[in-house]
């Protein structure tokens with residue numbers, strides 16, 4: 001990069017460009033994390049014996065995430081990604097986290113128990 005190009009921008013402008021770049025990357029990260037497909041594999045609940053699509057229980061709250069995104073996007077993106085990583089499958093009926101995939105060994109056992117009553 002020649003000195004002329006570098007001096008075309010002041011230090012403050014470079015700073016703004018840098019901040020803008022981080023902002024853009026964070027916005028992309030937030031969008032990507034929200035576009036992740038939900039797992040559609042059926043699960044069986046050990047607590048209420050409901051079989052169906054799992055609900056997803058995320059720690060933290062969407063309100064906090066939105067506030068963080070609005071105030072300072074990079075923090076919001078990190079918070080959102082953390083929540084995404086920590087989310088757990090839960091029963092969509094009773095909210096219990098004791099759910100097993102229906103195609104696992106335990107899932108098939110549960111399904112047989114539920115069907116046979």
Ligand SMILES: [Zn+2]
Nearest residue numbers: 045048091094
């Ligand atoms: Zn349940």
